[in-house]
Amino acid sequence: MIRNFKLIIEYDGCAYHGWQRQKTDRSIQGEIEKAASKMTNQPITITASGRTDAGVHAFGQTANFKCDTKITPEGFRSGLNCLLDDDIVICACDEVDDDFHARFNVKSKIYRYNILNRQLPEAINRQYQWHVRKKLDLESMRAAIKHIIGPHDFKAFENTGSPRPHTTRTIFNASLIEHKHGKIIFEIEADGFLRFMVRNITGTLVDVGLGKITPKRFNEILLSLDRDQASATAPPQGLFLVEVKY
């Protein structure tokens, strides 16, 4: 009998060419499929909630795969963790209804972007954040963030190389929280994200924080639907896929 398994996956993206299976480069999907195929002696295809790009991390990427097997969910969880390198961890495996689809059934996704905002960089955790040396004006950034809440066409923040037919997404929540020692966390929840969308929003928000762009101008960029008006893409290592809701 074909069974459907749901995985919750944490990974450190540093060593991978993103989620998606590649011909030669190592990818998260490729590594998990290889391990699951080895466990089941059959080719396994894993579907994630969406791709993450090269160098991006996840606490709660969610995926599913179908398979005719007697292996239990707990058997998959511990077996995959044994086979995978320690920068990919299967946090949970559950058997789910046949119609569960990790991408089509997504209600919302939460991403987090870590910024270190101080003069001095960090050696420890440098691979999990973007170091921005100049002092950011968080109030201006928060004023800009208000403009993206709700449904909007986010074409201005989409990577030009991979256009989607529909570029309207709904942002449910977005917040900027300041922690000790210059650590700033930008968190954003939406029904979906275009390619590079969080990193393009973050890059443009940081330019607001640096005073290069006003919050009003940030809104004009959003409304322009023109990628060329937005700022450079923030680097991948600060970005985490935190949670996928169904």
Add this chain to the structure above:
Amino acid sequence: MIRNFKLIIEYDGCAYHGWQRQKTDRSIQGEIEKAASKMTNQPITITASGRTDAGVHAFGQTANFKCDTKITPEGFRSGLNCLLDDDIVICACDEVDDDFHARFNVKSKIYRYNILNRQLPEAINRQYQWHVRKKLDLESMRAAIKHIIGPHDFKAFENTGSPRPHTTRTIFNASLIEHKHGKIIFEIEADGFLRFMVRNITGTLVDVGLGKITPKRFNEILLSLDRDQASATAPPQGLFLVEVKY
């Protein structure tokens, strides 16, 4: 005029063969000496508060070097950070009295050891902690820790390969703090440490937490002065040199 410079250094030890300069392998000392020599056009020797072993990290390693130069302390700080890879950060550089010596003048050092105590490993931050799957009994570990406070001969916790003439050290503070999600921090301050001492104490403490050794037996091991009676050395990646006091 020969001037004396004090450095406070943060590093991620993952990619290095420890602090000490090596003939072929990359070391923290070797990298900083190379950078400082390049800046000053003269061979520079850097003295640290003590070595850290391969894979051990530091938030506040302290070192000094002497040099006839017109470069300012701030010039060294920013110049060295430009030349060094981003897993070594010079947090501070100050000009100090000629008689300041980073090793001889140490009053105390603080080390921290991070344990992740839960069934599930972490992908993010795995390189900064020791994953111990079975539940640790922290009260037993705390009862054991009481035996090491004060001056003791720590020969039982010294690496057998590198004996010191005097093996008595004084522990000023030692604590075990439990944080959320199974994160346990063992912190220890002493006037000095023998080679592998923190990792050997940690390895033996974890065996107390696992119920393999009683707190009373832990004390007997300490008093035995016999390394063979103590447990295996805890892995390096959980260990951080936090601060050196003068």
